Structures are given as structure tokens and as C-alpha cells.
Amino acid sequence: MHGPQEHNATARPRPFDVTHRMVMAIAIPMTLAAVTTPLLGVVDTAVIGQYGRAELIGGLAIGALVFDFLLSTFNFLRSGTTGLVAQAMGRGDLKEEQAVFWRAFIIAVATGLLMLLCLPLVVKGAIWFMDPEPAIAEAMTTYVVIRMVSAPVALINYAILGLVLGRGEGVLGLALQFLLNGINIAMSITLGLLLGWGVAGVAWGTVTGETIAALVGMVIVIRKFRTAPLPGRGRIFDTAGMIRMFAVNRDIMIRSILLLTAFSFFTRASAELGPVVLAANAVLMNFFLVAGFFLDGIAAAAEQISGRAVGARYRPAFMRGAKLTFLWGVLLAACVALFFTVLGNPIVRLMTNAADVREVAAAYLPWAALTALTGLLAFHMDGVYIGATWSRDMRNMMVLSLIAFFAVLYAVKPMDNHGLWLAINFFLSIRGVTLLAMLPRRLRTEFGY
Numbered sequence: 001m002h003g004p005q006e007h008n009a010t011a012r013p014r015p016f017d018v019t020h021r022m023v024m025a026i027a028i029p030m031t032l033a034a035v036t037t038p039l040l041g042v043v044d045t046a047v048i049g050q051y052g053r054a055e056l057i058g059g060l061a062i063g064a065l066v067f068d069f070l071l072s073t074f075n076f077l078r079s080g081t082t083g084l085v086a087q088a089m090g091r092g093d094l095k096e097e098q099a100v101f102w103r104a105f106i107i108a109v110a111t112g113l114l115m116l117l118c119l120p121l122v123v124k125g126a127i128w129f130m131d132p133e134p135a136i137a138e139a140m141t142t143y144v145v146i147r148m149v150s151a152p153v154a155l156i157n158y159a160i161l162g163l164v165l166g167r168g169e170g171v172l173g174l175a176l177q178f179l180l181n182g183i184n185i186a187m188s189i190t191l192g193l194l195l196g197w198g199v200a201g202v203a204w205g206t207v208t209g210e211t212i213a214a215l216v217g218m219v220i221v222i223r224k225f226r227t228a229p230l231p232g233r234g235r236i237f238d239t240a241g242m243i244r245m246f247a248v249n250r251d252i253m254i255r256s257i258l259l260l261t262a263f264s265f266f267t268r269a270s271a272e273l274g275p276v277v278l279a280a281n282a283v284l285m286n287f288f289l290v291a292g293f294f295l296d297g298i299a300a301a302a303e304q305i306s307g308r309a310v311g312a313r314y315r316p317a318f319m320r321g322a323k324l325t326f327l328w329g330v331l332l333a334a335c336v337a338l339f340f341t342v343l344g345n346p347i348v349r350l351m352t353n354a355a356d357v358r359e360v361a362a363a364y365l366p367w368a369a370l371t372a373l374t375g376l377l378a379f380h381m382d383g384v385y386i387g388a389t390w391s392r393d394m395r396n397m398m399v400l401s402l403i404a405f406f407a408v409l410y411a412v413k414p415m416d417n418h419g420l421w422l423a424i425n426f427f428l429s430i431r432g433v434t435l436l437a438m439l440p441r442r443l444r445t446e447f448g449y
Contacts, residue, residue, distance in 0.1 A: 012313070013312060013313045013314045014090060014091065014092060014311075014312035014313065014314060015312070015314050015316070015317070016090075016308070016309075016312060016314065016317055017317070018305055018309075018317050018320040018321045018324060019324075020324060020328075022168070022301075022305065023298075023301045023305070023321075023324050023325055023328060024301075024328075025168065025170050025171070026165065026168060026170035026297070026300050026301040026304055027170070027297040027298050027300065027301040027325075027328065028170070028297065029170035029171050029173060029174035029297075030165070030170055030173060030174070030296060030297040030300040030301075031293060031294055031296070031297030031298075032174055032297075033173065033174045033177035033178070034292075034293035034294075034296050034297060035293050035294075036177065036178065036181050037177075037181065037293075040181060040184055040185065040188075040206075041064065043185045043188060043189065044060060044064070044188055044192075044202045044205075044206075045057060045060065045061070047188055047189055047192040047193045047201075047202055048060050048192065048198065048199060048202060050193055051198060055133065055135035055136045055139060056139050056198060056199055058132065058133075058136040058139070058140075059132070059135070059136045059137070059138065059139020059140040059141075059142070059143060059199060060139060060140075060143055060199055060202065062126065062130050062132060062136065062140045063126075063139070063140040063141075063142075063143030063144045063147070063199075063203075064143070066122065066126045066140070066144055067143075067144060067147045067148075069260070070115060070122070070151075071154060071155075072256060072260065073253060073256060073257060073260075074111060074155055074158070074253070075158065075252075075256060076248075076249040076250075076252035076253045076256065077104055077107060077108055077111075077155055077158040077159050077162060077249065078158040078159070078161050078162040078165075079162065079252055079303065079386045080104070080162065080245065080248045080249045080252055080386070080389075080391070081100060081101065081104040081158075081159055081162025081163055081166060082162045082163075082165045082166040082300070082303045082304065082307065082386065082387065083166070083248065083303060083307045083386050083387045083388065083389040084100040084166070084244075084245065084248065084307070084389060085097050085100050085101065085162065085163050085165075085166025085167060085307070086165075086166040086167075086168075086303065086304045086305075086306075086307025086308045086310075086311065086387055087307045087308070087310050087311030087387075087388075087389065088100060088166075088311060089166065089167055089168075089307075089308050089311060090307065090308035090309060090310060090311025090312035090313075090314075091311040091312065093311075094228040094229055095228075095229055095230070095231040095235060096231070096235075096241075097163075097166070097167070097228075098225050098228065098230065098231050098236075099231040099235045099236045099238070099241060100163075100166075100241070100245070101159060101160075101162075101163045101221065102231070102236045103236060103241065103242060103245050104158075104159035104162060104163075104245070105156060105159050106236075107155075107159075107245070107246075107249070108152065108155035108156045108158065108159045109152050109155075109156065111151075111152075111155055112151040112152025112153070112154070112155045112156070113151075113152060115148060115151040116148055116149075116151055116152075119144075119145065119148050122144065122148070123141050123144055123145065126140065126144065127140070127141075139199045142199050142200050142203065143199050143200075143202070143203045146200060146203035146204055146207060147203050147206060147207065149207050150206065150207040150210040150211060153210045153211050153213075153214035154210045154214075156214045156217075156218070157176075157180065157210060157213055157214050157217060160176065160214070160217035160218070160221060161173055161176065161177070161217075163221060164176070165300055165303065165304055166303075166304060166307065167304075168304045168308070170300070170301075172220070176213055176216070176217050176220075177213075179209075179212070179213050179216060180209050180210060180212075180213035181209065182209075183205075183208060183209040183212050183213070184205055184206050184208070184209030184210070185205075185209075186205075187204070187205035187206075187208045187209060188201065188202045188205030188206065189205075190205070191204050191205050192205060244389075247391070247392075248389050248391045249391075250391075251391035251392050251394060251395040252386070252391050252394065252395075254395050254398075255391070255394050255395045255398045258395075258398045258399065258402050259398065261402065262401075262402055262405050262424070262427055263285075263424075265405075265406070265409065266281075266285075266420065266423075266424050267281075267282075269409065269420050270282070270417075270420065273416060273417055273420070276354075276356050276357055276360055277360055277417050279352070279354065279357045279360075280357050280360035280361040280364065281364070281417070281420075283348055283351050283352055283357065283361050284348075284361055284364060284365065284367075284368035285368070286351070287340050287344065287347075287368040287369065287371065287372075288368060288371040288372075288375065290336070291333065291336045291337075291340075291371060291372035291375065292375070292379070294332045294333075294336055294372075295329060295332065295333065295372075295375065295376060295379035295380070296379065298325050298328055298329040298332060298379065298380060298383065299325075299379045299380060299382055299383030299386075300383065301321075301325050301328075301383070302321065302322065302325040302380055302383030302384050302387060303383045303384075303386045303387035304387060305317065305318075305321030305322075305325065305387065306318055306321055306322065306383070306384045306385075306387035306388050307386075307387030307388060307389070308387075309321060310387070310388045310389075310446060313447065315443065315446075315447040315449070318388075318443070318447070322380075322384055325380060325383065325384075326377075326380050329376050329379070329380050330376065333372045333373050333375075333376040334372075334373065336372040337369045337370065337372040337373050338369075340365070340368065340369040340372070341365070341366065341369045344365045344368070344369060345358075345361075345362050345365065348361045348362065348365070360417075364417055364418070364421055367418070367421035367422070367425065368421070370425055371424070371425060371428060374425040374426075374428040374429045375428040375432075376432070377429070377431075377432025377433065377435075377436060378428050378429075378431035378432035378435075379432075380432065381431070381432050381435035381436055381439075382394065382431075382435075384435075384439075385435060388442070388446065390442055393435065393438055393442065394435070397431060397434040397435050397438070398431065400430075400434055401427055401430045401431040401434060402427070404426065404427065404430050405423055405424070405426065405427035405430075408422065408423040408426045408427075409423040
């Protein structure tokens with residue numbers, strides 16, 4: 001869904017140069033920010049692990065999974081805001097940059113409050129689905145109830161990061177993420193361990209980090225806005241602008257849910273192959289997640305540059321941005337794949353002491369290392385399409401890719417776990433290939449040639 005001013009083919013282009021430095025100015029900070037995120041889970045688990053009670057660790061793990069699933073579903077607030085802000089920046093429309101942010105802010109607050117109201121349903125649904133023991137359920141409930149307090153500010157942080165990345169301010173985005181994660185870690189250790197609050201302390205530590213980061217981020221954003229012309233209330237609540245934001249966010253949310261569905265079925269199919277295979281695949285899936293941290297930085301650069309180029313009506317910048325980000329993505333993906341191929345087994349041995357799990361993981365390690373390469377184009381095209389706000393195409397190609405995933409998954413069942421890894425790699429590949437195949441037609445529609 002596109003507004004008339006964004007897609008007027010006769011609009012005057014606003015040329016700008018795309019350089020390697022521009023790409024790295026966004027990609028490097030965002031990669032560093034992504035890599036620090038897993039430290040939160042490690043620290044939280046280590047804090048609760050000091051109590052020596054398995055039920056507390058289990059409750060924390062399930063609680064974190066529940067909340068992470070909810071936030072992942074609403075991650076569209078970050079990506080959707082990035083694309084729309086980048087396009088406004090490309091047009092030189094300072095008022096629209098602010099209007100996009102305030103629309104995202106309003107959606108974040110409303111959605112966060114709705115999540116709070118749905119808290120009893122979330123807790124009951126998690127207990128029903130996970131069916132944990134009473135002690136684990138109690139720890140999980142404690143964590144989720146406290147964490148939900150920060151739902152509005154957590155979503156506001158998505159909107160702030162979307163604005164910052166849309167403007168190409170990767171270093172500021174990194175600083176805000178470091179602030180959030182740093183306070184989170186410090187307060188989780190202080191409250192959870194030193195003051196003996198346990199799971200509640202870890203949860204309140206996260207709430208504190210999210211809240212302070214949101215407050216600091218809002219102060220920075222408002223100060224930046226003071227130097228630019230302010231949009232009126234009518235501009236912020238412009239019907240066409242609100243409809244476009246909802247359409248983009250809706251499509252990205254559906255795409256995210258479908259993506260989670262694929263990986264959920266991968267986990268379910270792993271469980272059907274037995275506990276050892278399930279454990280081995282869970283260990284190996286961390287390799288894909290780490291690869292994703294690096295590829296996310298490249299995708300963030302693609303989002304900003306492609307969005308700005310669309311807003312500027314300048315196809316050369318779009319093409320150069322897509323090529324440079326893909327080039328850096330290939331380099332990073334190849335390095336990650338090589339790293340895991342060479343050092344994957346020692347890493348697996350560090351992650352588990354179970355000899356049978358180590359043996360199975362070693363057999364399927366090449367498949368896990370391959371995900372860095374098969375997932376590259378999917379991550380890259382996601383960045384390009386998010387920046388250009390071609391979200392409907394992302395949604396449709398995700399549906400097609402998920403159908404292909406299920407077809408391969410059930411067609412190769414006799415291959416057991418090799419077939420399962422083949423299916424997930426095929427799923428990653430087909431996502432990127434289908435979006436790439438649509439790109440020429442999209443470019444003709446967008447730029448008129």
C-alpha cells in the first residue's frame with residue numbers, strides 16, 4: 001500500500017551517493033548490538049543458577065520464551081518505522097519523519113497496554129501449552145507478570161530504534177542498545193542475586209533496563225525534533241499515513257508469525273526423532289541464530305538505504321545500496337559458515353557434556369553451518385523490501401516459502417534428520433530467491449523504468 005507522494009513517478013529525484021562507509025556505519029553498530037543481546041539470557045540464567053533449583057531455571061526459561069515470542073510478534077514496530085522514516089528522509093520531508101515516529105509511538109503504547117490487559121490469558125495459555133510442573137509454573141508466572149509491566153516501554157524502544165535506523169544513525173542505535181542491555185544485566189545481578197529476589201529480581205532488572213532506555217531515548221528524540229519543523233496533530237493522525245503504517249505493520253507481523261511457525265515445526269519434527277536429536281538440533285540452531293546476528297546488521301543497512309532511495313526517487317542509489325549490502329553479506333556469511341565448519345565441534349563440546357548429543361550434532365554440523373549462506377539472501381531481501389515498504393510481497397512470498405517448507409519436510413521424512421535440515425535450508429533459500437525474482441518488476445513499478 002503506497003501513498004501518492006511516495007510513488008509519483010514524476011517526482012523530482014534527490015540524488016545521493018551510497019558508499020561502503022555508509023553501509024558499515026549502520027551494519028557494524030547493529031551487528032555489535034545484536035551480538036550483545038544473548039548475553040542477557042546467559043546472565044539471567046547464571047544468576048538464577050546460583051540458587052541451585054532446577055525449577056527456577058525452568059520457569060525463567062519458559063517465561064523468557066513467552067515474552068520473547070510476544071515481542072517478536074510486534075517487532076514490526078521497529079522494521080516498519082525504519083522503512084517509512086528512511087523514505088521520508090529521502091524526500092527531505094522532516095515533518096513526515098516525526099509524524100511516522102509519533103504514529104509508531106501511539107501504536108506501541110496502545111499495543112503495550114493491550115498486552116497488559118491480556119496478561120491473565122497469556123499466563124493461562126502458557127501454562128496450558130507448556131504444561132509445566134507447579135514449581136516451574138509458579139516461577140514462570142512470577143517472571144511473566146513482572147515483565148509485562150514493561151510491555152509499553154519495550155515497544156516504545158522498538159519505535160525509537162526504528163526512527164534512529166531510518167535516519168541512518170547506527171552509532172546512536174548501538175548506544176541505546178548498550179544502555180538497555182547494560183542496565184538490564186547490572187540490575188538483574190543486583191536484584192536477583194545480591195538482594196536475593198530470585199526470578200522476580202531478574203524480571204525487575206529487565207523492566208528497569210527497558211524503562212530507562214525508553215526515557216533516555218525519548219529525551220534524545222524530542223531534542224532532535226526541536227531543531228526541525230513540527231508536524232501538526234492533523235499530520236500525525238493523517239488517515240492515509242495511519243492506514244499505510246497499519247498495512248505495512250500488519251504484513252510484517254503476519255510474515256513474522258509465519259517465520260516462527262516454520263521454526264516451531266522444525267522443533268516439533270526434531271522432537272519426533274527423539275530427545276537426543278532434539279537436543280542436538282537445539283544446540284546447532286544456535287549457530288543459525290548467531291549467523292542471524294551478523295546478517296541482521298547488513299539487513300539494517302539495506303533497510304535504510306533502500307528506503308531512502310525510494311523516498312528520493314533515485315534508482316541508482318537503490319541499486320548500488322542493494323549491491324553493496326549483498327556484497328558485504330556474502331563476505332560475512334562465508335566467514336561465519338567457515339568459522340562454524342572449522343570450530344563447530346569444539347563449540348558443541350562446550351555447550352553440552354552429553355556424549356550422544358555431541359555425536360549427533362557433529363553429524364549434522366555441516367547443515368547448520370550452511371544456514372549462514374542459505375539464509376543470506378533471505379535476510380538481505382527482507383532488508384531491501386522492508387526499507388521500500390513492499391511488505392505485501394514479503395508476506396505473500398513467506399506464505400509460498402512456508403508451503404514449500406512443509407512440502408519438502410514431509411517429502412523427505414525417510415531421510416530423518418538430514419531431511420529436516422534440508423527442509424529448513426530450502427525454506428531459507430526459497431524466501432530469498434522468490435523475493436529476488438520479484439525485484440525487477442517491483443523496480444519498474446517503483447521508479448517507472
